[in-house]
Amino acid sequence: MMRALHNGLSLHVPEPWCRPGSKANFDAFDIPAAGSVARPPIEVEPFAIRELAYSLVRVIDEQGNATGDWDPCLTADVLKRGLRAMVLTRVYDNRMVRAQRQGKTSFYMKSTGEEAVAVAAAMALDRADMCFPTYRQQGLLVARDWPLLDMMNQVFSNSQDRLKGRQMPVFYSSREAGFFSISGNLGTQYSQAVGWAMAAALDRDPRIAAAWIGEGATAEGDFHHALTFASVYQAPVILNIVNNQWAISSFSGIAGGERTTFAARGVGFGLPSLRVDGNDFLAVYAATDWAAKRARAGHGPALIELFTYRAEGHSTSDDPGKYRPGSEAAAWPLGDPIERLKAHLIRRGDWDDTRHAEMLAEAEAHVRDVGKQSERLGTLRSGARPEVSSMFEDVFKNMPPHLRAQRDEMLR
């Protein structure tokens, strides 16, 4: 006997708002007005602010004004530094993609459209705070004035690569910059950051940890382990979710974004959870500053969803035209982080198009100069590279006999 089909049942497989061939459309996105969300005191109980997980902290309005009580009231100098770091990050990204297309390295990942997520956070954190990033927060290094030359040397795996040619491009690591080693196994850094913060708390160290994860990787177990540990031990850590809408070709709905916000994941763990306009430099700065002050004062962890848009492909190996309309980035309702901060500075009377063009030209010249310098130190395909015998070092602190034998075998 055949089983009767129940017409009310079907498997729901989420589909994004639009696909190639159709017009980009973000009408389904609810964007609250800038300044409409209240800023609670840092010592607030998480339960009292749970609606912040479903709202959107925004400061810069459509006219470029800073509005509402999340406005961090930064000086023009700080804003210009932020603008320059974002511009420099974008220029650097463009240069590195060209280098990859020229065959000078194997791979690259841009952060275009997401620069504020990293740059504003780096500026709101203390320089000594420890960052556990993903591969799209190169803006942290730029904002911390880490030399672009060092970053390029890593991308080219050249003779001065601090990672000795062992890591794929953009998998930076710098102890001095407080920038933890990036992993391709997504999410692993999230729970490590909580461990780091637990150790800091144990030592009554005023430094805090900050971690980033993509909305796609929140589906990984590490995300949940991190939230559990952060909540249980009240670790001084800021857990950032970068919701850039796309995990390679899978839209945020495939990670569970259709039913609730990613910030709402924190509510169930008893974490204060903010949802923030990730393309709004002031909002990202203010939210990070709020969470950092809260953690440093001993009030424990916080979770921040940064609502943004991945304006370019996942990586140089990706072709976003295959799965989303090319016009999407331009249609993103929250705009571009650089354009928005620029508009704000102009609105304040602290900036103009001429100065902006000068800054852009200066950034391009700087990146070009550093690029030439780095290429002279070698690229993946030509020139000097790290000593090949170093391939066997650092597997262990001291090289055990079997690795010495294998090194000798290779060099024979």
Next chain:
Amino acid sequence: MPQMNMIEAINSALDCVLASDRNVLIFGQDVGYFGGVFRATDGLQRKHGRDRVFDAPITEAGIVAAAVGMGAYGKRPVVEIQFADYIYPATDQLISEAARMRYRTGGEWWSPITVRSPYGGGIYGGQTHSQSPEGIFTHVAGLKTVIPSNPHDAKGLLIAAIEDDDPVLFFEPKRLYNGPFDGHHDRPVQSWAGHPASAVPAEHYRIELGKAKIARPGEALTMLAYGTMVHVALAAAQEAGVDVEVIDLRTLIPLDLQTITTSVEKTGRCIVVHEATRTCGFGAELAALVQEHCFYALEAPVMRVTGWDTPYPHAFEWEYFPGPARVARAIRQIIEV
């Protein structure tokens, strides 16, 4: 000198390093107030404080991840995975993270973490309390794997593991916690009392990692063993009446190849024994190494006596476990070649 069983020796090792190094901290499921399901951390929270010895949520991956983060901070975490069978959720953090941290950061960060975990069979633990997963980890570049066979070694090796700046998996043969079990499950349980290796100094001492020990010198054949199987090998040698040289490897990675090859060059015969399943087990690596290094000295093919390539069966534990009868049979067989 104090007499200790293996649990007491492990507890003493942890107590010593907690006292000697402020950066050592211990966490894991049930290890805090209660002192662990096997009692390995009994009394340590009371003595050293709740922020240095504490309970963790039931998330092996989270436990190891937190340890990796703490290690990056500068701590020296020692975590307990309650049974080695439960370690699999943590393999990503162990294999992709802890094992490679020093390498992938060009030596700027590392994972000075120790993962303690009871392993092995003989307690009717079925499929989820009996496994020997060491071969999964010995396959990974950047991890050290240590397995003691008695209380004295357990303490010295555990202190060395904790003080080591590389990630160490410290698998504890749970059937040896309370006595030197030789595989004769049908005989009365022996305790460690009176056994020479139960004399354990109360103070801090280390046994260097990567050094095997000859548990029984002999001339007729070499038997490579670790953990519970050291005692099985000794019993089988006696019962077979053959002059077997039993080598207790103690550390699988890094391996003391020198001690192995010296012995096999002398005896010309080699049997590898372990509880773990056979295919791609650590015994396969040992057999390959002996063949590569001692081929012209060998008078017989290298043999393996291991657990069968099945999941660990509850009711058939003693058919599964490579006990002294199976090992003795292999001894007689290899001697006749």
